Amino acid sequence: xxxxxxxxxxxxxxxxxxxxxxxxxxxxxxxxxxxxxxxxxxxxxxxxxxxxxxxxxxxxxxxxxxxxxxxxxxxxxxxxxxxxxxxxxxxxxxxxxxxxxxxxxxxxxxxxxxxxxxxxxxxxxxxxxxxxxxxxxxxxxxxxxxxxxxxxxxxxxxxxxxxxxxxxxxxxxxxxxxxxxxxxxxxxxxxxxxxxxxxxxxxxxxxxxxxxxxxxxxxxxxxxxxxxxxxxxxxxxxxxxxxxxxxxxxxxxxxxxxxxxxxxxxxxxxxxxxxxxxxxxxxxxxxxxxxxxxxxxxxxxxxxxxxxxxxxxxxxxxxxxxxxxxxxxxxxxxxxxxxxx
Numbered sequence: 285x286x287x288x289x290x291x292x293x294x295x296x297x298x299x300x301x302x303x304x305x306x307x308x309x310x311x312x313x314x315x316x317x318x319x320x321x322x323x324x325x326x327x328x329x330x331x332x333x334x335x336x337x338x339x340x341x342x343x344x345x346x347x348x349x350x351x352x353x354x355x356x357x358x359x360x361x362x363x364x365x366x367x368x369x370x371x372x373x374x375x376x377x378x379x380x381x382x383x384x385x386x387x388x389x390x391x392x393x394x395x396x397x398x399x400x401x402x403x404x405x406x407x408x409x410x411x412x413x414x415x416x417x418x419x420x421x422x423x424x425x426x427x428x429x430x431x432x433x434x435x436x437x438x439x440x441x442x443x444x445x446x447x448x449x450x451x452x453x454x455x456x457x458x459x460x461x462x463x464x465x466x467x468x469x470x471x472x473x474x475x476x477x478x479x480x481x482x483x484x485x486x487x488x489x490x491x492x493x494x495x496x497x498x499x500x501x502x503x504x505x506x507x508x509x510x511x512x513x514x515x516x517x518x519x520x521x522x523x524x525x526x527x528x529x530x531x532x533x534x535x536x537x538x539x540x541x542x543x544x545x546x547x548x549x550x551x552x553x554x555x556x557x558x559x560x561x562x563x564x565x566x567x568x569x570x571x572x573x574x575x576x577x578x579x580x581x582x583x584x585x586x587x588x589x590x591x592x593x594x595x596x597x598x599x600x601x602x603x604x605x606x607x608x609x610x611x612x613x614x615x616x617x618x619x620x621x622x623x624x625x
Contacts, residue, residue, distance in 0.1 A: 287439065288448040292407045299414035301447045302327075307334060309424035309438045310411055311452025312403035314375050314460050314480070315431040315580070316438050317346065317421025318446070319411070325388035328420055332390070334445045337427040342393040343420040344377050344461070345400050348412040353378075353400045356386040356418075361466035363473060363490055370489045373404040375461040375480040381468075391420060397467045407452050423460065424449075430517050430580040430587075430617070433458050437584060458577035459609050462486075465497075478609040480576070516616040517580065519587035521546070523596045523618040534597055534623040535560045546586035549599035550575060563591050572601045576610045583617060597623070 290298045290308070298308045305327040308319045318335065320327040322345045332339055347353055350368045354360075357380040367378065382398045392398050403409065403421075412419055423431040424438045424446075432438045433455045462479030464486070475483060475496045486494045526534050535557050538545040544562040547554055550570035558564050565582035567574040579598075586596045598614055600622075601607040 285444055285447065287443050287446055289435070289439075290448050290450045292410070292451070295407065295410050295414055295450065298448055298450050299411055299416075302411075302415045302419065303417070305330075306447035307331060307445075308411070308447055309432075309435070309442065309449040310405075310408045310419070310421065311435070311450060311455065312346075312405045312408055312421070313456045314403070315433055315455055315458070316424040316435065316449075316452075317403075317408075317419075318424035318442070319346070319419040319421050321415070322346075322387055322391060322418040322420045324417075325390055328388055328390040331420060331422065334442060335422065335425070335427045337422065339390070340393045342395060342397075342399065343391050343422055344463075345387070345391065345398055346408070346412060346419045346421045347400055347402050348409045349402065352418060353380070356382050356398065358383045359467075359469050361469045361473070364466055366490065367464070367466075367473075367486075368402075371481050371485075373402040373409065375401075375404070375457055377401040377461045377463045377477075377479075379463065379465045379467050379476070397465075399463060401461055405452060407450060411450060428516060428518060430519060430583040431460065433577075433581050437581070454581075456577070458579060458581070459613050462609070464494075478612050480606060480609060482605050482608065484605055517583070517613050518617050518619070519583045519596065521587050521593050521596050523583070523598055523614075523621075525600050525614060525618050525622045526597045527600055527622065530623055530625075531557055531597075533625055537623070537625055538595060538597070543594040544592055546591065546593040546596040547598075548579070548582040548586060548596055553599055561597075562593060567599075572605070572607045572610055575599065575601060576606055579610060579613060579617075 310319045379399045425432045425441045457480045462481040463477040465474045546563045550567045554566040567578040
């Protein structure tokens with residue numbers, strides 16, 4: 285199969301392919317999504333097959349307006365409109381109970397809830413509107429690997445497997461959306477996956493404490509949100525997280541063991557250890573915003589077989605605000621492993 289590259293002037297062509305059940309990757313402000321008609325079971329099955337995604341991992345449905353969501357849900361949480369007004373379009377996914385048979389069972393992994401998001405990207409909103417149907421949109425990559433933040437990442441993973449990619453430039457945030465469970469109108473909202481809309485922002489907007497689901501799912505449990513159960517975001521090269529005070533010790537340990545070390549960090553750390561390491565991918569600056577935007581791209585770059593790295597050391601950040609989302613993804617990339625000596 286030829287994977288075509290569509291510009292924003294060719295959205296009509298991409299939309300037609302989606303209507304026919306083909307797969308089109310699309311840009312968002314978070315990561316690139318692998319789009320399929322959310323009302324067509326056969327198209328959704330292709331998504332799981334192309335990604336190698338476990339069938340009990342639910343999908344997020346992307347819409348072009350909140351009115352589109354209302355067609356499918358059976359109950360609206362009383363705080364929904366306030367959240368939509370504040371954060372849509374944007375990196376916030378909302379989970380609702382849906383009407384019976386509103387979507388093929390593959391969308392929800394057999395649950396009675398579905399996740400919805402309105403992405404903050406003009407081209408993709410136009411694509412959904414032109415297609416006339418909501419789109420599922422998991423990250424457009426091989427399941428378990430770092431999510432794609434450029435169309436080139438998508439092309440690398442899925443060339444020849446999907447019908448096309450809608451070009452939209454690099455993503456501006458770099459990690460997937462916050463997922464908020466609103467499925468029970470009688471219960472307060474709960475964060476199932478952290479993202480760029482932070483716990484602190486949600487609490488400020490709603491004026492209540494927002495809980496975070498931190499329990500680890502058992503193999504027999506079905507996740508209510510993507511990113512809760514399976515290994516995610518991991519390159520082939522081993523990743524270790526490095527606390528701020530441990531960089532010199534970690535680099536010395538790696539060199540003593542004759543390891544080829546890759547470093548993923550902001551400029552301050554990168555310049556400090558550059559001479560003692562094999563490869564460096566530097567965030568644009570030392571902020572957590574820059575680190576979050578560059579995390580997946582950096583993991584992909586340092587995982588290049590040409591570099592022949594044995595290990596990737598990655599900078600950590602405090603788990604507050606956006607740092608919560610950054611560390612959530614980094615911990616999964618590293619299999620929860622920090623450098624300890």
